[in-house]
Amino acid sequence: MRLTNFFRYKNLLDxxxxxxxxxxxxxxxxxxxxxxxxxxxxxxxxxxxxLQKVKISVSGVFFILxxxxxxxxxxxxxxxxxxxxxxxxxxxxxxxxxxSIIRGILYSFFPFVSVIIAASWLTQVSSGALSFAxxxxxxxxxxxxxxxxxxxxxxxxxxxxxxxLGPWLGITLVSIMSFEHFYLLYxxxxxxxxxxxxxxxxxxxxxxxxxxxxxxxxKIKKQITPxxxxxxxxxxxxxxxxxxxxLLVLELHNYASAKEIGVVFGAGPLFEVxxxxxxxxxxxxxxxxxxxxxxxxxxAIYFYLLSLSVNVYFVxxxxxxGTLYVATLFSxxxxxxxxxxxxxxxxxxxxxxSAVSLAGVFCNAxxxxxxxxxxxxxxxxxxxxxTCVGIALxxxxxxxxxxxxxxx
Numbered sequence: 359m360r361l362t363n364f365f366r367y368k369n370l371l372d373x374x375x376x377x378x379x380x381x382x383x384x385x386x387x388x389x390x391x392x393x394x395x396x397x398x399x400x401x402x403x404x405x406x407x408x409l410q411k412v413k414i415s416v417s418g419v420f421f422i423l424x425x426x427x428x429x430x431x432x433x434x435x436x437x438x439x440x441x442x443x444x445x446x447x448x449x450x451x452x453x454x455x456x457x458s459i460i461r462g463i464l465y466s467f468f469p470f471v472s473v474i475i476a477a478s479w480l481t482q483v484s485s486g487a488l489s490f491a492x493x494x495x496x497x498x499x500x501x502x503x504x505x506x507x508x509x510x511x512x513x514x515x516x517x518x519x520x521x522x523l524g525p526w527l528g529i530t531l532v533s534i535m536s537f538e539h540f541y542l543l544y545x546x547x548x549x550x551x552x553x554x555x556x557x558x559x560x561x562x563x564x565x566x567x568x569x570x571x572x573x574x575x576x577k578i579k580k581q582i583t584p585x586x587x588x589x590x591x592x593x594x595x596x597x598x599x600x601x602x603x604x605l606l607v608l609e610l611h612n613y614a615s616a617k618e619i620g621v622v623f624g625a626g627p628l629f630e631v632x633x634x635x636x637x638x639x640x641x642x643x644x645x646x647x648x649x650x651x652x653x654x655x656x657x658a659i660y661f662y663l664l665s666l667s668v669n670v671y672f673v674x675x676x677x678x679x680g681t682l683y684v685a686t687l688f689s690x691x692x693x694x695x696x697x698x699x700x701x702x703x704x705x706x707x708x709x710x711x712s713a714v715s716l717a718g719v720f721c722n723a724x725x726x727x728x729x730x731x732x733x734x735x736x737x738x739x740x741x742x743x744x745t746c747v748g749i750a751l752x753x754x755x756x757x758x759x760x761x762x763x764x765x766x
Contacts, residue, residue: 398524
């Protein structure tokens with residue numbers, strides 16, 4: 359499909375049509391949806407399984423999650439670097455999917471702490487990170503960079519759609535089957551994703567290389583990348599979002615029913631399905647940097663509004679504002695980091711996902727300390743302050759760091 363034909367797509371539904379009509383983008387949309395549904399299924403099931411079947415304390419659950427998060431951050435960066443060296447992301451995606459199949463089998467038959475930690479370390483390498491690296495390569499190879507924001511954001515919206523269904527599906531399945539059968543089904547579904555990648559996903563090397571693709575790879579050899587600055591930027595901007603959900607549950611518990619809390623958290627992903635294509639369009643029209651800056655400012659406002667929350671309807675209204683912030687963090691920020699790090703799509707995407715994992719560890723520790731002394735409203739103000747520090751860093755990096763200058 360020619361680039362000129364792509365510019366016909368202007369409204370929300372056509373953003374999805376743009377992705378679905380292209381076989382390469384469509385296969386990555388389906389892959390990310392499948393991976394995310396399976397990941398979302400584990401969100402409510404994994405803690406229950408560890409508590410009831412493995413017989414670990416609540417503090418032990420969080421300890422395991424922390425170990426997994428740190429392991430994920432390290433292994434993602436290593437795998438991203440190696441995939442760039444070899445140049446075939448598809449092979450590594452297949453490997454991570456096979457490891458996830460093995461994890462499901464091990465969880466089913468060997469529910470021991472040592473097995474859980476080892477299997478989680480091996481399988482927390484993100485197939486999603488590599489799939490977005492492959493998406494970046496395909497966008498460059500197809501000469502679709504002017505629509506990078508719209509394409510990336512729409513593919514990322516598949517994750518939001520998945521998180522509308524995943525938690526409910528996980529709880530439903532464990533209510534009608536044993537944990538052992540659940541994890542065997544989990545492994546079988548990952549086998550389906552492996553077959554999808556094996557037979558339907560084309561490696562980027564199979565696409566005709568474009569001048570833009572070659573130029574991007576040449577430029578990176580001359581560029582000194584400020585990895586520490588990029589890591590700090592991602593952590594500061596993303597941390598608040600990752601920590602706001604558990605904090606919001608605690609806040610709503612004071613004046614909302616369980617059903618109303620469910621509505622609040624179901625509304626977020628639904629609004630994101632709309633927000634991601636909107637942010638993608640703004641990214642393509644006004645540039646990555648301006649969109650990221652505006653979205654981060656919206657995030658700071660979002661946390662301030664949550665600190666004032668008095669009823670569930672006000673919180674739902676805040677969620678609408680918050681989805682623009684979420685869409686910015688999980689599409690535009692990733693694109694921005696990919697641009698800062700040049701042509702290393704595998705490393706830059708994995709680096710982004712690793713920093714997101716570390717952001718969760720950082721802000722949960724920060725909030726745990728703060729909430730021991732203050733109330734929930736102060737907690738939201740702290741998240742807003744962390745976001746403001748991230749905004750300040752974004753402005754400073756733009757002005758003084760060479761690799762950040764000129765990234766639009």
